Amino acid sequence: MRTEDPRPIRLKDYTPPAFKVDEVRLEIELDPADTRVRSQLKMRRNAGTGPLVLDGEKLKLHEVSIDGVKLGPNAYQADGEHLTILDLPEGPFTLETLTSCAPEDNTALTGLYLSSGIYCTQCEAEGFRRIAYSLDRPDAMSVFTTRIVADAKAAPVLLSNGNPVAQGKLADGRHFAEWHDPFPKPTYLFALVAGDLVHVEDKFRTLSGREVTLRIFVERGNEDRCGYAMEALKRAMKWDEEAFGREYDLDIFMIVAVSAFNMGAMENKGLNVFNDKYILARPDTATDADYAAIEAIIAHEYFHNWTGNRITCRDWFQLCLKEGLTVFRDQEFTSDMRSRPVKRISDVRLLRAHQFTEDGGPLAHPVRPDSYIEINNFYTATVYEKGAELCRMIHTLAGPKRFRKGMDLYFERHDGEAATVENFLDALADGAKLDLAQFKRWYSQSGTPEVLASGRYDAARKTYTLKLSQVCAPTPGQPVKEPYHIPIALGLVGPDGRDIKLQLDGEEKPGATTRVLSLTEREATWRFRNVADKPVPSLLRGFTAPVKLSTNLKERDLVFLMAHDSDSFNRWEAAQRYATGLLIAMVDAQKKGGAPRKGTAFAETIRKLLVSKKTDPDFAAQMIVLPSEQTLAQAIGKDVDVDAIHAAREGLRASIAAQLKDELLAAYHALAIDGPYSPDAAHAGKRALRNACLAYLAVGPGPEGVELAAAQFAQADNMTDEIAALSVLAHIDCPERVAALEKFYARWKDNHLVMDKWLSIQAMSALPGTLGEVKRLTGHPAFTMRNPNKVRALITAFATMNQLRFHSADGKGYEFVADKVLELDALNPQVAARLLGAFKSWRQFEPKRRNAMARQLKRVAAGERLSRDVYEIASKTLG
Incomplete structure (x- = not known):
């Protein structure tokens, strides 16, 4: 247990910084055990009359000087978190500090650390204070100049923010590079990368005609897996110019891919640092989902240049x-x-x-x-x-x-x-x-509002009246909520399956078939005129607000919308609502000993999608997948029985597979793609639907599903199909499963990103011995607790993606994950705290599991020398 509970930081207590830092000059001499950082801060008082207090952690302080005059030890105070200086010049001054740190010992991966021999920084949110004493807060913005010195053989590449302004060799076998960023930025956007890296290069011409150099730096041997990331970057740059009018502002834009990183990526000005899983891609090593994630995250970090960096x-x-x-x-x-x-x-x-x-x-x-x-x-x-x-x-x-x-x-x-x-x-x-x-x-206001909708059709007056109301349940610290402003897109679908033109009371003529209504009161009513026949309302089209929607729609209405709604999102939503209701009824039937339903209406919808020549295969793949076990647990909400949920979902999948065996097989074979792999949306959609069919066939009657999965695994020419087949086999206790896992490992054991997939597939298996396998894999050469990707691939996947086995009734899953949280906390508190988040819904489970989770949460909360990260999650989760 912590000897003293940490004090919270509150928004209401915000005050502007007492000092401004106009310029920062850094000279960083890299060494694994003793990196020296000389920092010059050109400062001036901004507000108040108090001392100068700078942030600093895990630093060894060697010198402090003001305007070139060294301060004696009595002129300042340094503790584990701050450097305080009392006597200061009245006007602007230059503060210089010399500190050192040990990157090789930094397992928390915040500040300056070593990853596979590469020096790397992660300064968001408060990592810069582990590099040098500073005003480490986002409203302290400065112009940075950075000089990096390192051994020329160990670190031939030296990178930082901005544009390169100087480089050269030194007499002792070292070399240097100097970078200048003309745009003021806070410390959290500072970056440094140094090591034995290679790069791929391209150019981009901006809207105003400026040529920008683009470089992606990777470890040697990975150059052939950067092409897609580079093309995605150029697409993002062009799109931001067209969609938001935002042009890139430096002469060079750089990305560096590293293998040990707490986050997905970081938007440091001009030098984005990425987890290499979101850069490296080749058809035989990356799935369609990987390609899509690379495109999205490349864009996200680039877009931060304006929404995050410039502002x-x-x-x-x-x-x-x-x-x-x-x-x-x-x-x-x-x-x-x-x-x-x-x-x-x-x-x-x-x-x-x-x-x-x-x-x-x-x-x-x-x-x-x-x-x-x-x-x-x-x-x-x-x-x-x-x-x-x-x-x-x-x-x-x-x-x-x-x-x-x-x-x-x-x-x-x-x-x-x-x-x-x-x-x-x-x-x-x-x-x-x-x-x-x-x-x-x-x-x-926290919490998810619930919108209750009820409609009434008046055949005599040809009107449709829609009543909407909103409520939001109490959340910690907020027992009462004021009404939200909720935009709700609405359509009315006639009996012929076509949208009706909408005309509200007071309007002279009908308008569009989709309208956005603003619900601003706790309750409101709208009446639509000239509605010839009773419609089915299509509510919250496109999911125009993050709310839970409760309606008086019947099962037949959902089936109708599944077939006819012109809004694609709401077609999918109707299918999910129908399937969720069906599965919850099946869970209840199990408890009462009733007969399970076969889901004929849902099966018929799938049948039509499989034989349709017009439906986008990617959309069809979304439509035919049942709600996840986690989604069903959330929908049930209390006294959740994970075994009953799993049995109901597998039972419905098997029923649908039996009803549609011929159609699933026909679609599976028809969707096979001839020719080379392409990650484009059209090809990816076909693979998504084909593999969704395979997943159904694997739970159907007879051995065909297993045989198809084994054959696809053996013959696949791309990682998407290979991993999809392996995922299917991973849930089936059969010789093909063991052989496929062994073959996959033998083929890809030297590729750490592919090995992460191998770990995750085993962690998510529904088979009874999964926890034992996960424990065994923590000692496998493919796993290490020091790499966040490995932890996420194995332990987090088990805790968050395997509801059945993590929530085993014997509580051993909880005990295992709690053990790993405590072990990780000593290495990397950020990753440990995120893993502990797997317990956040503990109150929704049935009493035995609920009590077992509470015991483990209390054990974590009582841990010695607990980090602030884990302490906060544990204490808030327990309530």
Whole structure:
């Protein structure tokens, strides 16, 4: 147990920095055990009369001087977190410090560390203080000049932010490089990379005619896997110019791929550092999902150049300002590059699986939090995904043209500043001519609102009346919620399957077939005129708000919308709602000893999709997949029995497979692609539907499914099909499974990214011995606790993607994961805290599992020398 609980940092306590740092000059002499950092800060007082307090952690302080005069030990105080200087010049001054650190010992991977012999930095959120004493806060923006010195053989490549301004050799076998970034930035955007790297290069001509050099740096031997990332970068740069008018501003843009990284990637100004899984791709090593993720994350980090770098956030409470907005931008980019309906389905799946769960549990917090203990714990689905949904709602309310005007005004007003959510909303409101006063509640209130909808058709008057109401359940610290401003896109579908033109009371003539209604009160009613026949309402088209929707639609209405809704998202949504209701009924029937249903209507929908020549295969693949076991647990909400959920879902899959065996087989063979692999959306869609068919066939009657999976695994010429077949076999206790896993390992054991897939597939297996296999794999050469990717691939995959085995009734899954949280906390607190998040929904399970999870949470919370990261998650989860 910690001897003293850490004190929270609160938004209401924000004060501007007491000092400004106009310029930062760094000279960094790299050494694995003793890196020396000489830092010069050109400073001036900004507010107040107190001492200068700089942030610093894990640093050894050697010298302090002001304006060239060294300070004696009595002139300053240095502890484990700060450097304090009392006597200061009245005017501007230059503070110089000399410190040292040991990158090779930095297992937390924040600050300056070594990854496979490569020096790398991660400074967001508060890592720079592990490199040099500084005002390590986002509203302290400075112009940086960085000189790097290193052994020329060990680190021939020396990179930092901005443009290169000097380089040369030194007499002792070392060399140097100097970089200058003319754009003021906070310390969290500083980056340094040095090592034995190679690069691929390209050029991009901006809208104004400037030529920018593009370079992607990788470890030797990986050059042939950078092509797709480079093309994705150029597409992102062009799209940002066209969609938002944003042009790149430096002479060079660089990306570096490293194998040990706490995050997916980092948007450091001009020098993005990436987890190499989001850069390296080749058809035989990367799946379609990998290619799509590379494209999206390349775009996300590049888009940060304006929404995050040129305009940064005033404080870490404003994190959603850069992350939510940039996620929205990357979602729009992907939608334009690929299938917009499929992208929307994918994003909503992610939102519901992670953010809705977060909102419904003890870790619920507003998109802009009120307080935190450890800022690293607030890189959450609420900040990112829900933050993006808030931007999307404004886009829906304003329309594309007015939204663009609002964004243009935001860039014009705040370029070069550290901004707030209010700055963003005010610019959007002024530019788009939109009233966002009530909308601001979305940023301050936690929880997922529920919208209750009921409709009534009056055949005599030919009217349809829609009543909407909103409620939001209490969340930690917020027992009462004020009404939200909720945009709801609506359509009415007639008996012929066609949309009806909508005409509200008071309107002279019918208008569009989809309208956006604004629900701003707790309850509101709309009446539509000239509705010739009783319609079926299509509500929340395109998922225009992050809410839970409850309707009085019958099962037959959902079946009708599955077949006829013109809004692709709502066709999928109707299918998911139908299947969810069916599966929950099957769970209840199991408990009561009733007969399970066969899901004939859902099977018929799948049949039509499989034989259709018009439906996009990627969309069809989304339609035919049943709701996940995690989704069903969330829908049930309390006293969840994971065994019953698994049995119901597998039973329905087997029933559908039996009913549609011929159609599934025919589609599987028809969707085979002749010719070379391409990651484009059309080919990826065909593979997605084909592999969805394979997954059904594997649970169907007879051995054909296993035989098909084994044959596909043996014959696959790309990783997408190879891994899909292996994933199917991983859930089946058969000789083919063992042989495929062994063959896969033998083939790919020297490729660490492919080995991560091998680890995850075994961790997610539904077979009874999975926990034992996961434990065994923690001692395998392919695994190490020191690499976050390995932890995520094996342990996090087991804890978050394998509901059946993690939640085993004997509680051993919980005990294992709690053990690993405590072990990780001593190495990498960020990764440990995220792993502990697997326990966040513990209260929704039946009593035996609930009590077992609580015991493990209490054991973690009582751990000695617990980090702030893990302490905060454990204490809040327990409540």
